Amino acid sequence: MSLAQVETVAPEEAGGSLGRDAWRRLRRNPVAIAGAVLVVLFVAAALLAPWLAPYPPDKPVGQVTPTSIPGPSAEHWFGLDDLGRDEFTRVLWGARWSLVIGVVSLLLGMAGGLLLGLLAGAFGGWVDGVVMRLVDMMLSVPGLLFAIGVAAMLGSGLDAVMIAIAVVNMPVFARLLRGQMLAQRRSDYVLAATAVGVRRRRIVLGHILPNSLTPVIVQGTLTLATAIVDAAGLAFLGLSSNDPSIPEWGRMLADTQRYLSSAPLLAVFPGLAIIVAALGFTLLGESLREALDPKYRR
Amino acid sequence: MRRDGMPLRRTAAVVAGLALAISAAACGGGDDPEPGATGTGAEGSTLIFASSADPAILDPAFHSDGESSRVTNQIFETLVATEEGGTGVAPGLAESWEVSEDATTYTFKLRQGVKFHDGEALDAAAVCANFDRWYNFTGLAQSDSVSYYWVTVFRGFAKNESDTLGKSLYGGCTAKDAGTVELKLTEPSAVVLSALTLSSFGIASPKALKDYKADEVSGTAESPQFTGTFGTEHPVGTGPFKFGGWTRGDRLELVRNDDYWGEKAKLSKIIFRPIEKAADRAQALRAGSVHAFDYADPADLESLKSSGAQVLERAPFNMGYLGFSQKTEIMKNQKIRQAIAHAINRENVVKTKYGAGAKVANAFMPDSLWSYTEDFTTYDYNVDKAKQLIAESGVPSPTLEFCYPSGVSRAYMVDPAGNFQLMKADLEAAGFKVTPKTSPWSPDYLNTTQAGDCPLFLLGWNGDFGDPDNFLGTFFQSFSSQWSFRNEEIFKALGDAEKEPDQAKREALYKQANALIADFVPGVPYAQSPSFSAAAKNVQGWVPSPVLNDKLASISLN
Numbered sequence: 109m110s111l112a113q114v115e116t117v118a119p120e121e122a123g124g125s126l127g128r129d130a131w132r133r134l135r136r137n138p139v140a141i142a143g144a145v146l147v148v149l150f151v152a153a154a155l156l157a158p159w160l161a162p163y164p165p166d167k168p169v170g171q172v173t174p175t176s177i178p179g180p181s182a183e184h185w186f187g188l189d190d191l192g193r194d195e196f197t198r199v200l201w202g203a204r205w206s207l208v209i210g211v212v213s214l215l216l217g218m219a220g221g222l223l224l225g226l227l228a229g230a231f232g233g234w235v236d237g238v239v240m241r242l243v244d245m246m247l248s249v250p251g252l253l254f255a256i257g258v259a260a261m262l263g264s265g266l267d268a269v270m271i272a273i274a275v276v277n278m279p280v281f282a283r284l285l286r287g288q289m290l291a292q293r294r295s296d297y298v299l300a301a302t303a304v305g306v307r308r309r310r311i312v313l314g315h316i317l318p319n320s321l322t323p324v325i326v327q328g329t330l331t332l333a334t335a336i337v338d339a340a341g342l343a344f345l346g347l348s349s350n351d352p353s354i355p356e357w358g359r360m361l362a363d364t365q366r367y368l369s370s371a372p373l374l375a376v377f378p379g380l381a382i383i384v385a386a387l388g389f390t391l392l393g394e395s396l397r398e399a400l401d402p403k404y405r406r
Numbered sequence: 407m408r409r410d411g412m413p414l415r416r417t418a419a420v421v422a423g424l425a426l427a428i429s430a431a432a433c434g435g436g437d438d439p440e441p442g443a444t445g446t447g448a449e450g451s452t453l454i455f456a457s458s459a460d461p462a463i464l465d466p467a468f469h470s471d472g473e474s475s476r477v478t479n480q481i482f483e484t485l486v487a488t489e490e491g492g493t494g495v496a497p498g499l500a501e502s503w504e505v506s507e508d509a510t511t512y513t514f515k516l517r518q519g520v521k522f523h524d525g526e527a528l529d530a531a532a533v534c535a536n537f538d539r540w541y542n543f544t545g546l547a548q549s550d551s552v553s554y555y556w557v558t559v560f561r562g563f564a565k566n567e568s569d570t571l572g573k574s575l576y577g578g579c580t581a582k583d584a585g586t587v588e589l590k591l592t593e594p595s596a597v598v599l600s601a602l603t604l605s606s607f608g609i610a611s612p613k614a615l616k617d618y619k620a621d622e623v624s625g626t627a628e629s630p631q632f633t634g635t636f637g638t639e640h641p642v643g644t645g646p647f648k649f650g651g652w653t654r655g656d657r658l659e660l661v662r663n664d665d666y667w668g669e670k671a672k673l674s675k676i677i678f679r680p681i682e683k684a685a686d687r688a689q690a691l692r693a694g695s696v697h698a699f700d701y702a703d704p705a706d707l708e709s710l711k712s713s714g715a716q717v718l719e720r721a722p723f724n725m726g727y728l729g730f731s732q733k734t735e736i737m738k739n740q741k742i743r744q745a746i747a748h749a750i751n752r753e754n755v756v757k758t759k760y761g762a763g764a765k766v767a768n769a770f771m772p773d774s775l776w777s778y779t780e781d782f783t784t785y786d787y788n789v790d791k792a793k794q795l796i797a798e799s800g801v802p803s804p805t806l807e808f809c810y811p812s813g814v815s816r817a818y819m820v821d822p823a824g825n826f827q828l829m830k831a832d833l834e835a836a837g838f839k840v841t842p843k844t845s846p847w848s849p850d851y852l853n854t855t856q857a858g859d860c861p862l863f864l865l866g867w868n869g870d871f872g873d874p875d876n877f878l879g880t881f882f883q884s885f886s887s888q889w890s891f892r893n894e895e896i897f898k899a900l901g902d903a904e905k906e907p908d909q910a911k912r913e914a915l916y917k918q919a920n921a922l923i924a925d926f927v928p929g930v931p932y933a934q935s936p937s938f939s940a941a942a943k944n945v946q947g948w949v950p951s952p953v954l955n956d957k958l959a960s961i962s963l964n
Contacts, residue, residue, distance in 0.1 A: 167831045168754065174704060174761055174820075191827055192758055264844060346812060351842040353827040363823070370705065 130399040140395030146388025153200050154207035161197040166353040168192035177371040186377045189360070190367055198355035199377050205356045206385060209270055210335040216274030217335075218328055221281020228282065229289025229320075230312045240286065243279040251276045251334075252341055259347040266349045273338050277331050284327055288320030322400050329393035333386040340382050357382050451963040452675040453945070456687040456699035460654055460680050465620055465637030466608035467540055468547075468630075470554035472954050475605035476700070477678060480660055480958055481523075482608025482643030485514055485533065485587070486599060488955040493723065493775060493872025495600050499528065499609055499644065500587070509594035509907035510577070514587040520667045522611035523648045530581030535612035537579040537589065539621070549627040555606035555870075559598065594905035596912055600873040605955060614642035646671040646959035655680060671959035672947070691715055691940055697963070698941040698948065704761030704820075707938060716941045721774055722934040723952035725767045725877070726818035726866035728829065729929040731858040732891040736806070741799035743927040746806075746862075747785035749792035749836035750829050752932040759824045764935035769920050771877035772869065772934050774952065777916035782924035792836035805839040809860035814847035817935045818866035825864055858887035866933075871953055874916045875904050882923060889928050896922045 134140045153160065163169045172178065172192040179187040186195035228239040246254065255272040262268035292298060293316060301311050342348060343358030352359065357378040364374035461474035466482050469475060487498035500514035520528040540556045542564050548571065550557055562574035575598070577590035591598065601607070610620070619634030632638060641649050646666045650659035658678040662671045679696060681687045684703040690696045692713045700720075702710065707717050728750065730737045737743065752766045765773070768784050796804060810826035819825060823844075830840045843860065845851045855863045870876050875883075883900040885892050899922060903915035939950050947960040 166827070167835070168758070168828065171754070172758055174759065175708065190758075190821075191824055192754075349842075350844050351830075352823040352844075353830055366705065366821075 130396075133399040134395060137395045137399070139391050140399070143388050143391025143393075143395060146384055147392050150203055150385045150388055151207065153203035155204075157200045157204045161194075161200045163194035163197045165197050165201040165355045166193065169194050174367075175370065177367060177374070179371065179373055187371070187373060189374055190364060190371070195374065195377055198360060199357075199381050201355040202357040202360065202378060202381060203385065205354060206336045206339065206382075209266065209273070209339040209356075210332050213270040213273035213335050213339070214277065214328060214332050216270065217277030217331070218281050218324070220274060220278040222285055222324070224278065224282035225285025225289065226312070226317065228286040229293070229316070230308075232290075232293075236286070239282065243282045246275075246279040247283070252338060255338055255342060256345065256347065259342055264347065264350050266354075269339055269342050269347055269349075272342065272347075273335050276338070277335070280331070281324060281327065284323055285320055288323060289316050292316045292319050323397075326393055326397040326400060329389055329396055333389035333393065336389070337382060337386050451673050452677060453673050453698065453958070453961060453963065454677045454679060454696045455958070456681045456690055456696040457658075457678045458680065458682060458684075458687070458699075458701055461658065463632055463637040464641040464649070464652075465632070466606050466610065466643075467536075467556065467620075468552050468623075468632065468637060469606065472700075473680075475954060476956065477658060477660070478608055478641065478643075479605050479645075479955055480647040480676065481641050481645045481649055482605070482610060483645050484603055484605065484607050484609065486602050488603045488872065488951055488953055490957070490960075491721070491949040491951060493869070493952055495603060495872070498603075499533070503599070505596065505599065505907045507907060509596050509905055510591045512589040512591075512599065513582070514589070516585045516587060517667060518585060520644050521665060522614070522644055523642045523663060524611050524614050526611050526613050528609065528644050529584045530587045531584075532612050533587045533609055534579035534581050535615075536609050537576065539612075539615060541574065541576045543621070546623040546625070546627060546630055547621060549630070551627050552623060552630050555601075555604050558870075559601040559604070594907070596907050597873050597875040597879070597904055600871045600876075603871050603953070603955065608643055608645075610636075611642040614640055646957075647676060650675065669959075672962035673958070676958060688940065691942060694942070696942075697945050698939065698961075700937070700939045700950075702938040702940045704938065707761070707940075710940050714943050716943065716945065718939045718941060718948060718950050719763050720937045720939060720950040720954075721952040722763070722765065722817075722936045723772050723774070723869040724816075724818040724866060724934060725770065725772060725931050726816075726825075726864070726933040726935070727767070727770065727929045727931040729855070729860075729863045729865055729889065730927075731855075731861055731863070731887075731889060732928075733858045733887075734807075734861045736801060736804055737861050738891075739799050739801060740927065741795045742801060742804060744785065745792040745795035745799065745836065746833065746838070747927055747930045748788045748795065749838065750832045750930060750932065751787040752930070753787065754832075755825055755828050756933050756935075758828060759821050760933060760935050761820075761938075763938075764933060767931040767934045768924075770881055770923060770929070770931050771874050771920070772952075775869075775872060775874055775877070777874050777913040778920070779917060781917070782921040784924070785927075785930070787832075789836050796837050803837075803839060805841060806833065806862050807841045807843055807860065808833075808862040809843045809845070809851070809854065810864045811847040811851040812844050814851075816866055816868070817937045818868070818933055819864060820935070822864050856886075856888050858890040869953060874919075875900070878916065878919055878923070879904055882919075882928065891926075891928060893922070893926055893928075896926060 168191055170188050170192045172188050172190065177188060177190060184194050184196065186199060189195050189198060224239050224243065228236040255276045258275050259268045259272035262271060298311060298316065301315060340358030343356050344362040348356055348359050360378040361375055367374055457473055459473050461477050462469050462471050463474060464478055466478045484498045485500045487496045489496040499517055499520060501517050502515045504513045516530060522528060543553055547553055548563055548567050560575045561572040563571065575591050575593055575595060577592040580588045582588050615636055618636035618640040620636035622634040623630050624633050625631035646663055647660035648663045650661040652658040660676040662674050664670065681690055684701055685706065687699040688702060688706040688710055691699060711717055730743055732738050756764050756766050768780060771778060808830065810822045814822060833840050845854060854860055855865060867877060879900050882896050884897055896919060899915055899919040903912050903919060906912045906915060941948055944963050946962050946964060949960065950956055
């Protein structure tokens with residue numbers, strides 16, 4: 109940042125905290141707005157599904173046969189599915205399940221990753237070595253394959269899926285946090301705190317950790333997108349709830365495969381829903397990353 | 407056919423076949439007569455049939471899959487045949503037969519002047535040689551995966567080598583004279599007659615069996631290896647077609663037997679070509695490279711019809727049911743079982759998930775089978791009645807654990823998860839709570855249901871031969887952990903029916919059994935579904951058999 113630039117910045121915008129600065133940049137970024145709108149739509153659909161949905165999600169509301177599945181109409185905006193249930197209702201409810209799976213698996217993965225990263229970053233030395241080799245091992249297996257393995261080991265069920273996705277995300281968070289903490293550890297304020305005799309636990313939890321969390325938040329938003337896609341992928345591969353009537357986008361995609369030629373829209377709607385939700389979180393996450401990155405700070 | 411149309415143990419054979427198919431395709435020539443080019447003259451025509459896979463083996467005694475029996479049905483003949491297009495018993499190699507009063511002695515009068523393809527005469531001694539061969543199987547040939555149907559019908563061998571085998575029903579075969587066979591049973595059974603229509607009881611030339619070492623089986627029970635060449639290169643029977651050559655994975659040829667005792671085949675040749683996927687078979691038919699195929703996907707029927715092909719319906723000889731295991735207290739409660747029967751909208755399940763020609767099943771046997779009359783209790787779809795029955799049952803807020811399989815599709819259960827979801831919605835509407843449980847079809851699901859560990863489960867049955875015993879007897883003749891109930895009345899009616907030689911009395915017994923079963927509600931039968939075959943426009947005279955005993959000799963091309 110050169111002196112000349114500082115002079116051109118309006119007084120109320122100059123300086124300020126990183127947070128306020130980031131918020132300003134975010135507000136002006138059309139990509140961020142688009143992402144936020146999609147995310148709000150998704151969350152609203154998820155939270156309000158029981159009130160917004162015109163029909164019950166798990167009960168047939170019209171007669172279908174394998175060769176005649178009615179498409180979109182005034183009563184059924186997205187048509188009926190292969191069991192005669194309202195597709196629009198199921199896509200709405202699907203948002204709810206995606207949000208639950210995404211958030212729970214994200215929180216689990218974050219918690220596990222942070223714990224590992226904290227261990228490695230705070231202690232360094234052989235603890236760091238062991239934890240990071242473990243993380244390396246986990247990262248060396250392709251994500252979805254790893255998730256399939258974990259889910260298959262845990263048996264069927266939604267909790268297995270959520271744990272599987274969490275386990276896959278754990279090393280990402282662990283590595284991220286550890287890197288941040290290592291950088292902080294060598295910084296002057298930590299040195300100073302150590303010199304004046306602040307206890308190690310207090311330095312780590314009170315200073316290093318909060319200062320290392322920013323990229324974790326960004327990564328969390330991005331991970332929510334991949335968690336939703338991963339959950340759909342696992343469901344598509346048959347790893348999902350024991351109850352097939354739960355409207356879960358990946359499962360809806362898989363179940364309508366055989367009607368791809370006669371009723372292709374049944375695959376299009378849940379597919380679009382997955383794309384929109386993942387896109388929303390990705391756009392928001394990327395703009396958040398840009399906004400929070402001091403390098404972009406003007 | 408067993409519950410799982412194509413048994414798992416055949417998968418190994420199919421995989422091996424596929425591997426061979428790839429290598430054969432690499433070096434195989436393209437000298438196929440195009441269907442359009444040949445087949446104009448009624449006398450010199452070739453039918454190309456798209457099978458789904460290679461046969462496992464062409465020795466009738468050793469196969470239990472439809473791909474093998476489709477071929478051996480043309481080469482071999484059984485003592486008694488299945489009536490064309492139906493499930494009744496008709497004369498085969500035996501012109502007539504008699505069953506003794508006590509149903510332990512069957513006397514068959516053989517057709518005169520029948521010769522095997524190798525010139526040997528078919529006489530009583532040859533027939534008995536076949537029975538004695540089956541009865542005296544040893545080693546691997548006794549395993550369920552090799553001689554499945556002998557074990558199913560005759561239960562055991564001369565020297566049983568496994569504890570799971572029982573005392574054999576077979577009591578000996580005597581050639582009374584050249585044209586008279588006397589078959590003795592160790593226990594009365596009236597079922598053996600229709601069981602003898604199974605292609606697995608096809609009569610082979612004893613000389614060829616011996617010359618080509620038919621009984622040599624090595625390998626393991628999971629993947630038996632047939633070291634003799636009888637079943638792969640020299641299957642010799644009496645049928646209207648003779649074996650003409652087999653390149654695994656590519657083609658199997660049959661040629662007309664010009665010395666056939668009956669009406670000679672109109673086709674001069676049949677070529678079976680394996681095409682694994684239903685969609686690819688349909689495409690081959692549309693493209694004119696094959697004349698006919700089985701197991702068409704209901705989704706392809708419209709496009710086949712519009713391309714000018716014929717679609718033939720194989721009458722339903724199966725049934726899908728919702729079974730109850732009475733291991734748990736709640737399923738022992740008859741009101742609960744009745745409530746479930748009333749709660750399920752079977753009509754909707756069949757309409758939503760099955761193709762044209764499928765029907766609601768009301769009994770544990772197809773309605774086309776003899777002795778079926780609907781004078782038993784039926785359970786109509788009635789939610790109020792179900793609710794009332796739940797109230798009367800004394801079970802507050804009943805919860806049902808409901809199992810359904812994944813990774814399987816059968817004519818009687820096209821989409822198990824779909825059926826499950828519809829039934830779950832119905833049960834919940836009536837006030838039940840449903841706990842879903844799922845596992846892969848084989849072996850997990852089959853094992854759990856057979857052990858009776860699923861209170862509610864989806865299963866079905868494909869019939870083997872036209873006898874109610876093959877359905878009702880299989881399910882309910884004695885205690886089985888799958889159903890986990892004892893109902894002596896039902897057991898007795900079915901036991902008596904199996905032993906009763908008098909057809910009219912048997913019919914009455916099966917009617918009685920159906921009525922008892924319907925009142926007892928051991929489960930809810932809900933669907934019977936046809937399967938579909940397709941043929942080119944110019945194929946005439948093909949009559950699909952409900953029990954897969956098609957005689958292709960009646961086909962002509964014009």
